[in-house]
Amino acid sequence: MNSFGRIFRVSIFGESHGDGIGAVVDGVPSGMELSREDFESDIRRRAPGAKGTTPRKEADEIEILSGVYNGRTTGAPLAFIFRNQNTRSGDYSQFEATPRPGHADYVAQVKWEGANDPRGGGHFSGRITLPIVAAGVIAKKSLGDIDVSAKIIEVGGEKDGSRWASLLEAATAEGDSLGGVVECTVDGLPIGLGEPFFDSVESLISHAVFAIPGVRGIEFGDGFQAARMKGSEHNDLYGEDGYPQTNGAGGVNGGITNGAPLVFRVAFKPTASIARAQKTWNFKTSKMDTLEIGGRHDVCFALRTPVIVEAMAAIVLADLL
Numbered sequence: 001m002n003s004f005g006r007i008f009r010v011s012i013f014g015e016s017h018g019d020g021i022g023a024v025v026d027g028v029p030s031g032m033e034l035s036r037e038d039f040e041s042d043i044r045r046r047a048p049g050a051k052g053t054t055p056r057k058e059a060d061e062i063e064i065l066s067g068v069y070n071g072r073t074t075g076a077p078l079a080f081i082f083r084n085q086n087t088r089s090g091d092y093s094q095f096e097a098t099p100r101p102g103h104a105d106y107v108a109q110v111k112w113e114g115a116n117d118p119r120g121g122g123h124f125s126g127r128i129t130l131p132i133v134a135a136g137v138i139a140k141k142s143l144g145d146i147d148v149s150a151k152i153i154e155v156g157g158e159k160d161g162s163r164w165a166s167l168l169e170a171a172t173a174e175g176d177s178l179g180g181v182v183e184c185t186v187d188g189l190p191i192g193l194g195e196p197f198f199d200s201v202e203s204l205i206s207h208a209v210f211a212i213p214g215v216r217g218i219e220f221g222d223g224f225q226a227a228r229m230k231g232s233e234h235n236d237l238y239g240e241d242g243y244p245q246t247n248g249a250g251g252v253n254g255g256i257t258n259g260a261p262l263v264f265r266v267a268f269k270p271t272a273s274i275a276r277a278q279k280t281w282n283f284k285t286s287k288m289d290t291l292e293i294g295g296r297h298d299v300c301f302a303l304r305t306p307v308i309v310e311a312m313a314a315i316v317l318a319d320l321l
Contacts (some may be wrong), residue, residue: 004208008142008319010135014081016120022081023131025067027319029142030075034068036061036141039137045307046133052168052178052299058086062134078138088295091213097284098291099189126213126301129308133189136311139318146188148314150306153265154181161255169172172299175275179268180214184309186251186262186317193257193320200255203261204320208312209266212303215269221250266309268302 003011009028014021034071039062047060060082067078095118099105104124108116116122139146148261156171156178194201206218226234226248236244236258244260251262273293282289298304 004211005315005319008139008315009294010132011168012128012130012131012135012316014084014131014254015122016125017084017122018117018119020081020083020130021128022065022079023137025138028067028073028075028078028138032073032138032141033071034064034078034138034141035071036064038141039134042133042307042311043130044135046130046304048298048304050303052164052172052303053301058082058084060130061122073138075278080134080135081130084127087110093277093293098271098280098282098289100291100293101200101280102269102271114239126298129212129305129311130314131214133307133311136307136314139311142318143314143321146186146317148186148310148317149292150182150184150309150313152249152303152306153183155300156180157304170298175277177271177274178297178300178302179270180300181265181267182302182306182309183263183265184306184313186228186313189257189259189262189317191250191257191259193317194252194255195214195320201252201257201316201320202255202264204316205264205313208316209264209309212266212305212308212312214271214305215266216269218264220252220262220264222248223250223265264313266305268305271298271301273297 002013003009005027009026010023012021012023022267041048043060043062045095048057051241058319063081063083065079065081067074099109103121107117108122108124109118120127154158156167158164159165160203167178209215209218222229222234231245234248236246236249242259247260249258251260273295275293278291279288280291
């Protein structure tokens, strides 16, 4: 449903164009220093503004409702909210008849018999990742010296960052969009995190990461390349210090952390809302129709996702610890 974790548990709420979005985080250790300023850096990393991102801008100021007293966490559930302000709900009225390809418009309408909020994608909007990022800030603080870091390593199939700007400009001119790949590394993990069988480290991180809108794949260590290797190439041999000398497994053996850095990569699809005209079905006229999507959308929303991937990984690891 809308909650994740057993001990460090995050429950999200809200819709893209509703009054606000937020989360309740249970299992937060007491006594941690926490203020609104702690959230600013990661919130800015998720915000639009760079080339290829949406022009929609929100203040994204967090309101902490409970769980903090005199600048420290109390141990009680920590609740916070972000108020939505810069919305244009009229941009979405046309999609009742012609649901957007690649979006949840149609399946949500069928599942909830039209009672869902379709504005801005409603509860399926990428904006819902904002409270995830905030929960990730709390999780990261609880991890202490464990470092969680993610970066984008590929845009539109291109790994050379110097070419990304021209690719984004070309996609914009064509009214189209691009996907991307994000790599996440976690340093400082102890040996032994993970609860096989179904709660292995990879299983839990994959579960959380696939909840991020637009994710199409995840791989750990050598990932899919391992299927093209020999055992002698993929195996991580141990050194004199008792730690793996290489990291083809991405820091996990048997679903349990092995002391090497945890490394995984996430594939994000191209933004589904594109300016380019598309032929699709009109459910009111029962005819094929031409759909042109207005509004404000990212050309490559993957550019804003590294901090979201970090947050999901941190939430999982905080729960395991």
